Amino acid sequence: MEKVVLGRSLYHDTILSGDGTVSCATCHMLDHGGAEPRKTSTGIRGQKGPINSPTVLNSAYNFVQFWDGRAKDLQEQAAGPVANPIEMGAVWDEVVAKIKKEDEYAAAFAKLYEDGVTQDNITDAIAEYEKSLITPSRFDKYLRGDASALTDQEKRGYQTFKEVGCTACHAGVLAGGAMFQKLGLVKDYFADRGTPLTEADMGRFNVTKNPADKHFFKVPTLRNVELTPPYLHDGSRETLEETVAVMGRYQLGRELTQQQVNDIVAFLKSLTGELPPHAKMPEGS
Known part of the structure; x- marks a missing residue:
């Protein structure tokens, strides 16, 4: 559950974007069924994305991720938008460096991952959180x-x-x-x-x-x-x-x-x- 909690913080944190304005939750809103109310997503600096964001809820059960299936699982999916120039517009090395400077994040990663803050560990934590978003009906x-x-x-x-x-x-x-x-x-x-x-x-x-x-x-x-x-x-x-x-x-x-x-x-x-x-x-x- 500790990885889920860490992933939840990262999912909602704009630190993952290039200018600190966009988080995963910007386009995958929990109050909108894990999706978004816009025709297509809006990313960094108000740029319009090309496609409507699919829901994150229950997404662990998808056989592939993204509309076009280009990611095999949630961890691979989580890496994409961060570096996409239209979506979150960040550079992964810079994101890792920023998160390392945040004491709470650094401590949490040190506790949960042998190698601390890395891109793989960031996306792993986000994926663990997303896997937990199961909605019985x-x-x-x-x-x-x-x-x-x-x-x-x-x-x-x-x-x-x-x-x-x-x-x-x-x-x-x-x-x-x-x-x-x-x-x-x-x-x-x-x-x-x-x-x-x-x-x-x-x-x-x-x-x-x-x-x-x-x-x-x-x-x-x-x-x-x-x-x-x-x-x-x-x-x-x-x-x-x-x-x-x-x-x-x-x-x-x-x-x-x-x-x-x-x-x-x-x-x-x-x-x-x-x-x-x-x-x-x-x-x-």
């Missing part, structure tokens, strides 16, 4: 046999969710996070969007350079999705209702009825969970 109670945990509409929505094919991608412990899938599987999402293609729209292709991977993204978790608008990698959808209808159209080739949409959204809200007590920084810290 009413749906989990339902799966364990408590039929009263869901309303009739939520149960109907769960049935519809399965029947129309959502579980082909949104399955497993996260209801997602276990595979890549093409956005616009049965209909061209990007042709209909009405805005120019961006590098971020290329998805997995940016990592593999394989043309077959264009527009493939890690399927996002649906846990806490109620809390994380706007939706999709481009932050283009403001409501769950709109997003469910869009997914039906472009991923399943279905025009879902309003009743189906409403029921699925009701079910998705049952996936909203509770933050663990240690998740937030203590009052006054």
Whole structure:
């Protein structure tokens, strides 16, 4: 738990950014379901990032990290934004030097890590904190046999969710996070969007350079999705209702009825969970 507490401090500390204005929590807000309310992230000096920040909650269960899967685990993921010139705009050697000068941090690292403050140990502590951000929900109670945990509409929505094919991608412990899938599987999402293609729209292709991977993204978790608008990698959808209808159209080739949409959204809200007590920084810290 000591590494988790250290990681929590680092996660919320702007010391990780080049000018001391941005922390991990700037784009992954615990009060916004571990994501952000902006279409795309805002980094150092107000720069606009290319993509909507995915939730950090329950992210330990993702099979890879980032929309394009370029990081194999949370520790590798944690190293990226710090050195990204648009996000946190720092140099890792300088970050390590700054943290070494902070007495509390230096003491904590000396206690927990044989080699003290290093980039690897900083990202390890942040990853340990992020691994602890698990949010049990009413749906989990339902799966364990408590039929009263869901309303009739939520149960109907769960049935519809399965029947129309959502579980082909949104399955497993996260209801997602276990595979890549093409956005616009049965209909061209990007042709209909009405805005120019961006590098971020290329998805997995940016990592593999394989043309077959264009527009493939890690399927996002649906846990806490109620809390994380706007939706999709481009932050283009403001409501769950709109997003469910869009997914039906472009991923399943279905025009879902309003009743189906409403029921699925009701079910998705049952996936909203509770933050663990240690998740937030203590009052006054």
